[in-house]
Amino acid sequence: MYPKQEVVAMLLAGGQGSRLGVLTKKLAKPAVPFGGKYRIIDFPLSNCINSGIEAVGVLTQYQPLLLNEYIGNGQPWDLDGMNAGVTCLSPYQAVEGAEWYSGTANAIYQNINYIDRYNPEYVVILSGDHIYKMDYAEMIAFHKKHEADCTIAVIDVSLEEASRFGILNTYENGEIYEFDEKPAVPKSTNASMGIYVFNWNKLRKYLIDDENDPNSDHDFGKNVLPLMLNSGEKMFAYKFDGYWKDVGTIDSLWDANMDILNPHVSLDLKNIYSRNRMLPPHYVGPDAEIQNSLIADGCEVNGKLEFSILFSGVKVGKGAEINSSIIMPGAVIEEGAKVLYSIVSENAHIGKDAVVGGYPEDYPDRDQWGVTVIGDGLNIAQGAVIAPKAMIDKDVEV
Amino acid sequence: MGINLAGIIFANVGEENFPELTSNRTMASVPFGGKYRLVDFPLSNMSNSGINNVAIITRKNFHSLLDHVGSGVAWDLSKRRSGLTILSPYGGHSFGHRIEAIYHLHGYFEQLTEKYILLTTSNYVANVDYQKMYERHRKSGADITLMYKNMPVSKNAHDPLVFNVDENDVITQILINPQTEGECACSVGALIIKKDLLMDLVRNCMSKNTLDFRKHLLQDNLGNLKMMGYNFEGSISLIHSVDEYYTENMKLMDKAVRDEIFNPSYPIYTKVRDDAPSKYGLTSVVKGSLVAQGCKIDGEVENCIISKGVHIGKGAKVKNCIIMQDTIIHSGASINYAIIDKDVIVGENKSLSGTDSYPIYIAKQSNI
Numbered sequence: 001m002y003p004k005q006e007v008v009a010m011l012l013a014g015g016q017g018s019r020l021g022v023l024t025k026k027l028a029k030p031a032v033p034f035g036g037k038y039r040i041i042d043f044p045l046s047n048c049i050n051s052g053i054e055a056v057g058v059l060t061q062y063q064p065l066l067l068n069e070y071i072g073n074g075q076p077w078d079l080d081g082m083n084a085g086v087t088c089l090s091p092y093q094a095v096e097g098a099e100w101y102s103g104t105a106n107a108i109y110q111n112i113n114y115i116d117r118y119n120p121e122y123v124v125i126l127s128g129d130h131i132y133k134m135d136y137a138e139m140i141a142f143h144k145k146h147e148a149d150c151t152i153a154v155i156d157v158s159l160e161e162a163s164r165f166g167i168l169n170t171y172e173n174g175e176i177y178e179f180d181e182k183p184a185v186p187k188s189t190n191a192s193m194g195i196y197v198f199n200w201n202k203l204r205k206y207l208i209d210d211e212n213d214p215n216s217d218h219d220f221g222k223n224v225l226p227l228m229l230n231s232g233e234k235m236f237a238y239k240f241d242g243y244w245k246d247v248g249t250i251d252s253l254w255d256a257n258m259d260i261l262n263p264h265v266s267l268d269l270k271n272i273y274s275r276n277r278m279l280p281p282h283y284v285g286p287d288a289e290i291q292n293s294l295i296a297d298g299c300e301v302n303g304k305l306e307f308s309i310l311f312s313g314v315k316v317g318k319g320a321e322i323n324s325s326i327i328m329p330g331a332v333i334e335e336g337a338k339v340l341y342s343i344v345s346e347n348a349h350i351g352k353d354a355v356v357g358g359y360p361e362d363y364p365d366r367d368q369w370g371v372t373v374i375g376d377g378l379n380i381a382q383g384a385v386i387a388p389k390a391m392i393d394k395d396v397e398v
Numbered sequence: 399m400g401i402n403l404a405g406i407i408f409a410n411v412g413e414e415n416f417p418e419l420t421s422n423r424t425m426a427s428v429p430f431g432g433k434y435r436l437v438d439f440p441l442s443n444m445s446n447s448g449i450n451n452v453a454i455i456t457r458k459n460f461h462s463l464l465d466h467v468g469s470g471v472a473w474d475l476s477k478r479r480s481g482l483t484i485l486s487p488y489g490g491h492s493f494g495h496r497i498e499a500i501y502h503l504h505g506y507f508e509q510l511t512e513k514y515i516l517l518t519t520s521n522y523v524a525n526v527d528y529q530k531m532y533e534r535h536r537k538s539g540a541d542i543t544l545m546y547k548n549m550p551v552s553k554n555a556h557d558p559l560v561f562n563v564d565e566n567d568v569i570t571q572i573l574i575n576p577q578t579e580g581e582c583a584c585s586v587g588a589l590i591i592k593k594d595l596l597m598d599l600v601r602n603c604m605s606k607n608t609l610d611f612r613k614h615l616l617q618d619n620l621g622n623l624k625m626m627g628y629n630f631e632g633s634i635s636l637i638h639s640v641d642e643y644y645t646e647n648m649k650l651m652d653k654a655v656r657d658e659i660f661n662p663s664y665p666i667y668t669k670v671r672d673d674a675p676s677k678y679g680l681t682s683v684v685k686g687s688l689v690a691q692g693c694k695i696d697g698e699v700e701n702c703i704i705s706k707g708v709h710i711g712k713g714a715k716v717k718n719c720i721i722m723q724d725t726i727i728h729s730g731a732s733i734n735y736a737i738i739d740k741d742v743i744v745g746e747n748k749s750l751s752g753t754d755s756y757p758i759y760i761a762k763q764s765n766i
Contacts, residue, residue, distance in 0.1 A: 035674075035675070036674070036675030037674070037675050037691070075471075076670075261677075268674075269674035270674070271672070272672070272674075273672050274672070276670055278665040278666070278667050278668070279660070279662075279665075280431065280432070280433070280650075280656065280659075280660040280666070280688075281431065281432035281433055281688045281689055281690035281691070281703075281704075281705075281706075282676070282688070282689055282690075283651075283653070283656065283687070283688050283689075284684045284685065284686065284687050284688075284689060285685075285686065286685050286686040287685075288684065288685065289683075290678045290682060290684055291678060291679070291680050291681075291682060292678065292679060292680050293677075293678045294674075294675045294676070294677055294678075295675055295676050295678065295689070296675040296676075296691060297433075297675075297690070297691055300653075305678075309675070310675075311675075
């Protein structure tokens with residue numbers, strides 16, 4: 001018998017994140033490095049423990065090795081409690097057969113047993129690909145106050161952007177009367193953040209109903225939420241006004257990283273926990289020039305750095321120039337190389353005098369310019385030139 | 399699989415000439431290298447050498463030490479059947495001498511299943527493979543193996559210990575505070591001995607009330623026991639004074655020293671603090687410095703060790719300094735040749751300066 005937990009969080013971390021291209025070739029999107037020392041999943045995991053949620057199920061499916069290893073026993077996030085903690089939930093084989101997770105709702109459905117053993121009042125559904133800091137306890141308090149069956153966190157987006165999101169139309173008190181998935185003509189700018197609080201007894205019933213519907217895609221946004229609304233359940237929108245960013249594309253991932261360097265953006269990294277490599281402080285050489293950048297432990301910087309983020313253990317040679325770029329753990333930028341508006345993945349090697357990416361102002365035709373991405377562990381030969389917007393997935397010779 | 403060797407770290411040895419940083423903390427908890435405490439070096443070395451049972455013996459000022467080491471989990475020394483133990487004075491016994499401490503802790507030593515004991519101090523910085531020393535000890539048939547380094551005798555150490563060794567590393571003479579010039583076989587404070595022999599020697603010293611570890615346990619027994627030297631060929635820093643503290647910290651600016659001490663195959667572990675990466679502002683100018691995480695730098699920094707969580711304001715000039723954790727240097731301040739302890743605030747446009755041979759020390763939590 002497990003001691004009761006009032007709230008259980010379920011973190012959807014199984015998506016491939018195909019729009020991140022080479023960055024998610026060998027790892028799931030939530031495991032993508034972010035912000036100089038974190039991985040994306042550190043944000044929801046830290047939010048959970050900072051909100052007092054101690055039972056967290058992480059639903060993994062695509063490339064789970066690194067994610068499972070990274071989460072481990074949950075100790076870095078204090079999620080290694082005696083009676084609860086973090087548990088990685090992969091698809092499994094049962095008497096009825098074995099099934100992959102066929103949709104977000106199906107993934108939760110297949111883990112009803114995991115949730116039931118804590119006998120919770122509420123279940124929070126989270127996704128593993130958003131950068132934000134949020135106190136879920138406040139959202140749950142809102143949910144209780146309105147005696148809702150389901151509460152969905154929303155963020156105010158601009159009218160132009162609204163067509164890219166699931167939009168919730170509400171009465172003045174926040175009660176939802178309509179879902180509008182990616183509307184051509186949005187009626188409001190309340191975009192769903194993919195964060196849901198449910199009364200477990202209600203959600204449990206609807207998950208089973210949805211599972212029995214052969215026409216359903218078993219997706220929360222598409223199937224379960226509309227089903228609940230049409231059945232007359234009380235559903236509320238909870239407005240969140242902090243920093244929030246979906247980092248599902250190369251551009252948004254790059255933007256969110258750059259936001260950390262922007263003093264006008266309200267994203268601070270305090271109380272975000274992560275599993276750390278044990279490395280010494282970083283060393284800044286006598287010829288280095290560093291402005292407006294973020295540098296983690298174990299780096300050796302001998303070149304010029306502007307508006308950039310160096311993850312742990314990055315080496316930057318003399319005369320190298322890094323501008324507006326994100327250099328992931330263990331990458332090496334040799335002497336004289338230029339890395340401009342780029343994302344260089346873990347352990348990649350940029351040879352001497354190579355040029356990766358370019359300045360947007362040098363490309364009057366904006367369609368020719370974009371963030372350049374170099375895949376994991378690749379070698380870019382001495383003197384090689386990689387055009388802006390390129391996504392490199394194999395070694396480059398000259 | 400561990401080795402048949404338990405580790406003992408003396409947390410307070412070497413404090414005599416180093417009151418600045420050790421009047422309110424143990425030698426073991428003196429900050430070093432921007433993110434470490436000195437005890438991280440023996441703890442990590444022992445853990446990396448396969449030692450599973452480690453005790454830290456401390457006689458005073460151990461609050462910061464307890465806070466730092468916790469359960470020992472950071473060094474992988476929090477195990478069900480073994481791990482880290484902190485041993486402090488109890489029952490009114492004095493731990494003033496190492497011999498007294500070991501004598502009164504006989505209960506701890508007796509329950510250890512390990513047959514051999516490694517004794518070390520905590521005032522050294524090095525990456526040491528104790529397994530090699532242990533193998534040498536077993537192979538040589540020595541009663542005691544003492545680690546040494548060929549280097550000039552420290553002028554700051556209280557009674558430094560020097561050996562004369564023959565071509566087979568047999569110790570022929572043990573000298574305390576000798577008048578010497580040039581390099582000698584200087585003790586670096588580590589020795590391996592069979593547990594039963596250690597306890598016999600300690601009881602013998604106690605019965606005669608001869609309590610000086612170096613004089614009575616080592617020097618007086620050289621005739622009766624086979625003592626071997628073990629030459630440590632790597633880079634090692636010994637710290638006995640604020641001058642040595644400064645120069646040994648600054649050695650980390652040398653890449654070869656850093657690469658050896660922070661060997662990624664044998665990492666130096668420390669207590670984890672969840673600091674964000676350090677942020678360099680638009681006005682930062684940083685050259686030749688070691689910077690830990692959680693810092694915010696908007697000023698000029700040259701040839702400094704900047705510890706975690708330090709803030710350096712716009713226009714501040716900090717040169718040749720060791721700045722410890724969470725210290726705040728406000729804009730326009732100017733500091734040269736200083737060791738600034740934890741949680742210090744240096745106000746706007748304030749100026750502080752020592753000299754290269756005499757760095758000034760600013761105590762913890764000072765407000766300037």
